[in-house]
Amino acid sequence: MTLREFGYKYNERGELVMINDETQRFAFVNQRHYDMLGNVVVTHIQKLMRQDAGMHEVLLPLSAPIDSDARLREAVEESATIFKDDGKPNPKSDSDNDDGSDDEAAKQREFSNVFASPDLMTNKDTVLVLLQGSGAVRAGMWARALCINNSLDLGTVLPYLKRAHANKWATIVLNPNLNAGTEVLDHHDDGKHDDDEDEYSKNPKPEPTKAQHLVLSGYANMAHRFRTAQTRIPGNHSPSAHTLYVWDNILRHTQARNLMIVAHSAGGHCTMQLLRRRMDEVLPRLRCVAFTDSVHSAASDDPKQVVTFLRNHCINWVRSDLPVGAKVEPEPIPESLRRLGYSNEADCKLLSAGHHKHEFTSGTAIDSVFAFLQQKLDAKKQ
Numbered sequence: 001m002t003l004r005e006f007g008y009k010y011n012e013r014g015e016l017v018m019i020n021d022e023t024q025r026f027a028f029v030n031q032r033h034y035d036m037l038g039n040v041v042v043t044h045i046q047k048l049m050r051q052d053a054g055m056h057e058v059l060l061p062l063s064a065p066i067d068s069d070a071r072l073r074e075a076v077e078e079s080a081t082i083f084k085d086d087g088k089p090n091p092k093s094d095s096d097n098d099d100g101s102d103d104e105a106a107k108q109r110e111f112s113n114v115f116a117s118p119d120l121m122t123n124k125d126t127v128l129v130l131l132q133g134s135g136a137v138r139a140g141m142w143a144r145a146l147c148i149n150n151s152l153d154l155g156t157v158l159p160y161l162k163r164a165h166a167n168k169w170a171t172i173v174l175n176p177n178l179n180a181g182t183e184v185l186d187h188h189d190d191g192k193h194d195d196d197e198d199e200y201s202k203n204p205k206p207e208p209t210k211a212q213h214l215v216l217s218g219y220a221n222m223a224h225r226f227r228t229a230q231t232r233i234p235g236n237h238s239p240s241a242h243t244l245y246v247w248d249n250i251l252r253h254t255q256a257r258n259l260m261i262v263a264h265s266a267g268g269h270c271t272m273q274l275l276r277r278r279m280d281e282v283l284p285r286l287r288c289v290a291f292t293d294s295v296h297s298a299a300s301d302d303p304k305q306v307v308t309f310l311r312n313h314c315i316n317w318v319r320s321d322l323p324v325g326a327k328v329e330p331e332p333i334p335e336s337l338r339r340l341g342y343s344n345e346a347d348c349k350l351l352s353a354g355h356h357k358h359e360f361t362s363g364t365a366i367d368s369v370f371a372f373l374q375q376k377l378d379a380k381k382q
Contacts, residue, residue, distance in 0.1 A: 001040050008037070010044070014152035026148050038136060038144050045140040045147065045156050046115070049173065053161040055115040060175075060245065061235045067253040069121040082111070110180065112236045114246060115139055115173040117161075120254060123170035126377065127256040130157050130173045131243070133265025133295075139175035142264055142292075143359035154363035160262065163370055170256060174246055176239035176270050180232050243270040247278055258380060260373050261289045264362045268294025268316075275306045283309060288376040290369045291316035291348070293361040297333075298347035307347065314348035315372055317365035324354030325368045 003009055004019065008026070011017050018024040028034060049055040056072065059079040066072050120127065137144050146155030153159055157173055164171050236242040251259070259282070263271045268291045275282060283305060294316050298307055320328050330346035351368065353361035362369075 001036075001043075003040055003044055006037055006040060010152065015150070016041070016148055034148075035136065037148065041144065041147050042138045042141065045152065045158075046113075046138075048152075048156075048158060049115050049140050049161070053117075053158060053165070055117055055161070055171070055173070056120075057113055057115055058250075059111040059113050060242075060249075061111075061233065062249055065249040065253065066121065072116065072121045079113070110231045110233045112175050112178040112233050112242060113139060114175050114250075116250070117165065117171045120170045120172055120250075122255065123168075124255045124257065126167075126169040126258040126260065127251070127254055128160075128164045128169045128171045128373070129251065129259065129261045130160060130171065131176060131261065131263040131267030131270055132157075132174075133267050134177060134239070136177065138178055139173050142362040146359055146363070154360060159363070159366055163366070167374070169260075170254070172246070172251065174243060174267075174270075176242045176267065178233070179237050179239070179242065239266065239270050240273040243274050244277060247274055247282070252281060257285065258287045258377060259285045260287050260376070262292065262362070262369060262373075263289060263294055263296075264292045265358065266295055268296030272296045272298070272306075275309070276302065279303055279306060287313065287380055288373060289314040289348075290372055292353060292365055292369070293318050293358050296347075310348045313376065315351055316346075316348055317351050317353040317361055317368065319356050319358050319361055320352035320354070321356050322352035322354075324352060324365060326352040328352050 003016075007019055008016050009019050011022060016026055018027075026037075046057065050057060056076045057079055058066070058072075058075045059082060062075055063078060064071065066075050117123075132139070132142055135144070140157055141147060141155060142157065143155050148155075161171055161173075235245045261271055271289055271291075271294075275286075286309070289310075291314065296316075298310055317324075318328055320326070322328060328350040330350060351365075353365040354368075355361060355364040
C-alpha cells in the first residue's frame with residue numbers, strides 16, 4: 001500500500017496533502033482508516049531515513065549480535081532478504097523454498113526494526129541514540145499525528161539525523177513500541193502521553209470536499225490488505241525489553257567513546273530501565289540524556305550513581321508556554337506516586353520546549369537540545 005493509493009503525497013514542505021488538490025490536507029474518516037494511513041506514513045518515513053538520511057535498516061531479533069562493522073553489513077543484508085521496502089516478505093529472497101513460496105521463517109516470525117548510520121560500529125567518537133514515545137509511533141516518528149496533520153520536520157527524527165550527521169556523529173533510531181507483529185492496526189494507548197492523540201479524532205468532522213471524496217471512496221477496498229498479526233517479538237516483547245536488547249546486541253559493542261540519548265515521552269522510561277539494569281556498562285560512556293516531555297521518574301531506591309547522573313547530566317524539555325529554554329518549575333506529583341517513594345523534587349533540570357502540547361516538544365526544542373548535547377561533548381573533551 002502506498003500514499004498514492006490513499007490519494008495523498010508529501011509536498012516540498014513535508015506536509016501531507018491530497019494529490020488531486022494540494023490545498024486539501026488530511027481528512028479524518030474513522031480510527032481504522034487513520035491507523036491504516038499511519039502505517040503507510042511509517043513506511044514512507046522509514047524510506048526517507050534510508051534514502052535521504054543514509055540509514056541502514058536492521059531487523060530484530062538478530063541471528064547474532066552486531067559486534068563489528070562487517071557484522072552490521074551482514075545484518076543489513078539479512079534484513080533485506082527477508083523484507084522488501086514495502087514491509088512485505090520478499091519472495092525473491094535467497095532463502096526461498098524450492099517451490100517459489102516465501103521463506104517459512106519470514107512467514108512465521110515477527111520482526112521489529114531499528115535504523116543505524118553506516119558508521120555506527122566504526123565511529124570512535126560519538127553515537128546519538130534516539131528513542132520515541134508510546135502509542136503507535138514507530139522508528140523515525142516522534143508523533144504520528146504531527147506527521148499526518150502538520151509536517152515531517154515536527155513529527156519525525158529526520159531533522160535530528162541531519163544535524164547529528166553534520167556533526168559527524170553516528171546514530172541509531174530505536175523502535176520500542178513495535179513489540180508484536182509487523183503491522184498492528186487496532187493498537188490503542190490510554191496513557192495521557194499517547195503521541196497519536198489527534199484533534200481530528202475528538203472534534204466534529206467537516207463535510208468532505210470533492211477531492212476528499214475521491215480519497216475516501218477507495219477506503220472500503222483497502223482494509224483487507226493489511227495484516228493484524230500480534231505474535232510477540234522475541235527479545236523485544238516490551239519497550240524496555242527492546243531497549244535492553246539493542247544495548248546488549250548492538251550498542252554495547254560500538255567503539256564510540258561518547259554516547260548520548262534523546263528520549264521523548266515514554267522513551268524516558270525505557271532510558272531509566274537501561275540505566276538501572278546496565279548502569280555499570282552505560283554510565284562510563286554516557287555523556288548526557290536530553291528528555292523531551294519525558295514521563296520518567298527517579299525512585300527512592302534507584303542507585304545513587306543514576307540519581308547523580310540525572311541531576312548533573314540530564315535535562316527534560318517539557319511542554320510549556322514559556323520561551324524555549326526557559327526554566328520550568330516541577331509540577332506536584334499525585335499522592336499515590338509519593339507513597340511509592342517518588343519525590344516531588346525534579347530528578348533533572350526542567351526547561352521549556354517552547355510549546356504547550358506534548359507531541360510538539362521534540363520538534364520545537366531541537367535547537368536547545370543540540371546546544372546541550374554539544375556542550376556536554378565539549379566539556380568532556382576539555
